[in-house]
Amino acid sequence: MKKVHQISSKALSIEEVSKILNENWTLELSEEARKNIEKCRNYLDHKMETQETPIYGVNTGFGSLCNVKISKNDLSKLQENLVMTHACGVGEEVPQPIVKLMLFLKAQSLSYGYSGAQVCTVERLMDFFNNNIFPVVYQQGSLGASGDLAPLAHLSLPLLGKGFVYENGKQRPAAEVLKEHGWEPIQLKSKEGLALLNGTQLMSSFGVYTLIKAHRLSMFSDVIGAVSLDAFTGRIEPFYEKLHTIRHHKGQIETAARFRELLKGSEILATPKEHVQDPYSFRCIPQVHGASKDAIRYVTEVLTNEINAVTDNPNVFPDEDMVVSGGNFHGQPLAIALDLLAIAMAELANISERRVYQLIGGKRGLPGFLVKNPGLNSGFMIPQYTAASIVSQNKQLCTPCSVDSIESSQGQEDHVSMGANAATKSYRVALNVERVLAIELFNATQALEFRRPLKSSTILEKFVAEFREFVPFVQDDKVMFTEIANAIKFLQTTKFSVE
Numbered sequence: 001m002k003k004v005h006q007i008s009s010k011a012l013s014i015e016e017v018s019k020i021l022n023e024n025w026t027l028e029l030s031e032e033a034r035k036n037i038e039k040c041r042n043y044l045d046h047k048m049e050t051q052e053t054p055i056y057g058v059n060t061g062f063g064s065l066c067n068v069k070i071s072k073n074d075l076s077k078l079q080e081n082l083v084m085t086h087a088c089g090v091g092e093e094v095p096q097p098i099v100k101l102m103l104f105l106k107a108q109s110l111s112y113g114y115s116g117a118q119v120c121t122v123e124r125l126m127d128f129f130n131n132n133i134f135p136v137v138y139q140q141g142s143l144g145a146s147g148d149l150a151p152l153a154h155l156s157l158p159l160l161g162k163g164f165v166y167e168n169g170k171q172r173p174a175a176e177v178l179k180e181h182g183w184e185p186i187q188l189k190s191k192e193g194l195a196l197l198n199g200t201q202l203m204s205s206f207g208v209y210t211l212i213k214a215h216r217l218s219m220f221s222d223v224i225g226a227v228s229l230d231a232f233t234g235r236i237e238p239f240y241e242k243l244h245t246i247r248h249h250k251g252q253i254e255t256a257a258r259f260r261e262l263l264k265g266s267e268i269l270a271t272p273k274e275h276v277q278d279p280y281s282f283r284c285i286p287q288v289h290g291a292s293k294d295a296i297r298y299v300t301e302v303l304t305n306e307i308n309a310v311t312d313n314p315n316v317f318p319d320e321d322m323v324v325s326g327g328n329f330h331g332q333p334l335a336i337a338l339d340l341l342a343i344a345m346a347e348l349a350n351i352s353e354r355r356v357y358q359l360i361g362g363k364r365g366l367p368g369f370l371v372k373n374p375g376l377n378s379g380f381m382i383p384q385y386t387a388a389s390i391v392s393q394n395k396q397l398c399t400p401c402s403v404d405s406i407e408s409s410q411g412q413e414d415h416v417s418m419g420a421n422a423a424t425k426s427y428r429v430a431l432n433v434e435r436v437l438a439i440e441l442f443n444a445t446q447a448l449e450f451r452r453p454l455k456s457s458t459i460l461e462k463f464v465a466e467f468r469e470f471v472p473f474v475q476d477d478k479v480m481f482t483e484i485a486n487a488i489k490f491l492q493t494t495k496f497s498v499e
Contacts, residue, residue: 006030007126011308014300015290018212021101027126029111029119032246041189041320044116048072048190056314058116058191074436079193083160086197088152089138094151094202096134096166098427100204102155103129105307115195121186124159133177133237136164137202141479143408144331144419147311148202156196160490161185172495179317187347191314198312198329206423207303207338213430214296214345214438217437218289219352219499220491221348223443223463224256225285226262228355229278230456231447236269237258238283244290251291251297259285263439265455295344302337329428332420335402338422342429346394349436353387359447360384370446371473377477380443383484390432397425397432438487442471449473463496484496 005020008030019025029037044058049091054060070078094102110117128135135158141150157163162185165174165214178185199294228234240254262380304324314325360380362368372377401422407414445464448456455461470490471483 002026004028007033007108007122009033009036009112011114012108012304014208014211014215014304016293016308017101017208017307020104020203020230021097024300026130027104027107027120031127032487033113033122034119037111037117037119039240040113040116040316040318041118044316044323045188047323048075050077050109055323058194058314058323058389072479075190075466076188076309078225079188079190080160082193082197083153083156083188084162086149087157087163088382090142091138091140094137094139094206095209098205098209099134099155100129100132101139102137102152102201103134103253105204105208106199106201108157108307108308109199109201109312110195111190115290115312116191116316118186118188118189118192119193119194120128121159121188121192125187127159127181128165131181132167133158134166135174136166136171139424142202142295143406143413143416144200144203144421144423145329145413146409147198147200147313147329147331147421149197152197152199154202156193159196160188167368168188169412170257179483189413191316194314195312200306200309200334200419201418203331203334203338204303204306204311206420206427207299207334207341210338210427210430211296211299211303211340212422213434214299216314217430217433218293218296218344219353219497220437220441221259221289222285223262223291223409223460223498224352224437224444225282225289225355226259227448227456227460227464228440228444229259229264229282230266230268231444231451231459232278232282232355232359232366233273233275233451234278234282235273235275236466239263239286240277240422244286249287249290249294251293252286254293255290256286262459262498263457264459265301266460267348267454268451268456271454279354279358279359281351285351288347292348295340296351297339299341299344302333306334319495331417335417335419335422337428338419339398339402340421341377341401342394342426345426345429345433346391346398349387349391349394351389352433352440353384356384356387359443366447366450370443370450371477372475379474379477380446383442383480386484387436390436394429394432397429403427404436434491435484435488438491439484441467441491442484442487445471446474453462459498466490466494466496 003025110288136156142148161175367376369379371377
């Protein structure tokens with residue numbers, strides 16, 4: 001039996017969104033949301049019958065054409081034209097799980113009753129979500145200021161029976177799919193096209209999807225880092241509790257506590273150590289991983305606010321008899337947060353690659369490049385190259401987008417956030433971090449075998465045993481890219497968690 005989520009004014013959490021998406025829940029409108037949508041739409045319809053003065057986006061043109069008044073007979077055509085002309089996206093397609101999030105978050109934003117959407121329009125977004133029908137949306141085209149105009153136009157075209165969608169993995173004309181499901185194309189009313197196109201749903205959907213992955217990668221950074229530490233016969237003293245409480249940073253304290261728990265009972269950890277200190281990539285794990293945790297915590301707060309927000313323009317306030325043109329579509333809060341998310345994640349990969357470098361260096365009784373007979377065998381020489389290449393790309397991607405701007409729409413939109421670029425690049429960084437961590441795990445588990453018969457902790461041995469079902473110990477040189485691919489697949493699919 002499918003689980004159902006009712007769209008309402010009840011605040012969503014990132015965890016709830018993750019569950020709805022990953023467990024394939026269906027959406028329906030609560031009675032409260034239905035009433036709010038109808039109340040706003042009825043108010044706007046009545047106002048259009050009586051209002052003669054221009055209201056931006058309702059009976060005027062858009063952007064720098066805001067002073068051009070549109071006749072009542074053309075209001076529906078105005079909105080349809082808006083959707084068609086703004087569908088100017090290019091580049092890579094938005095991944096389908098993120099398009100699904102866009103459908104959900106757009107329906108959520110319109111449900112509060114401040115946007116002037118019709119109930120049937122919101123329900124059609126939910127129909128697409130529930131039936132896994134995904135509009136073809138492109139990653140490039142949004143300045144992240146008047147909302148994600150071009151991407152959201154592509155999301156909205158199929159509601160009108162235009163554009164293309166994916167159904168069962170196949171790209172098809174939206175008109176055909178609507179007909180097969182017995183759905184009539186939506187006839188937009190005044191302001192509705194603008195309600196669909198103004199909004200931050202590309203930014204916030206990429207952000208939420210990446211944030212969910214970031215939480216998972218942060219956890220794996222600790223677990224994999226602990227395997228590396230034990231394989232490198234690292235010291236536990238740098239994780240001493242009071243050392244971290246005297247500096248106060250929450251993420252640092254949490255990371256040190258997690259490492260103490262992960263390494264509890266390790267036979268390797270208990271062996272006498274000849275070295276007095278470990279390199280920073282091991283000794284400073286609490287400080288580095290912890291800083292990323294604190295940044296992820298902040299981004300979670302920003303995105304939680306955004307997924308529960310009204311982000312189109314203008315906004316309609318029936319109780320106050322007001323239609324207010326403002327700037328809730330501006331993506332600056334997201335742009336700054338997503339730049340930070342990319343940086344925080346990139347650092348997890350940065351320090352991970354340094355641990356890989358230490359493991360293959362022939363130190364502390366480990367063979368050079370983690371393989372017997374080095375020379376004849378190159379062993380784990382080149383996985384570190386790959387990790388270094390990825391880390392370097394992340395550094396390039398982490399140039400902040402939020403400090404950039406460009407004038408558009410004949411100067412009416414003279415400051416933009418570039419939040420869509422921040423969102424798409426943070427997603428790419430997350431994928432890169434996953435790859436680097438997989439390479440570290442590949443190396444760390446290999447190194448651990450050279451400590452046998454000593455064992456690591458119970459929890460880490462369980463983790464390593466699960467990994468070994470995907471990737472075996474490398475005895476002699478072999479094709480390595482398949483093993484790296486399997487290591488990545490393991491991180492993507494394992495249910496292992498220490499949360």
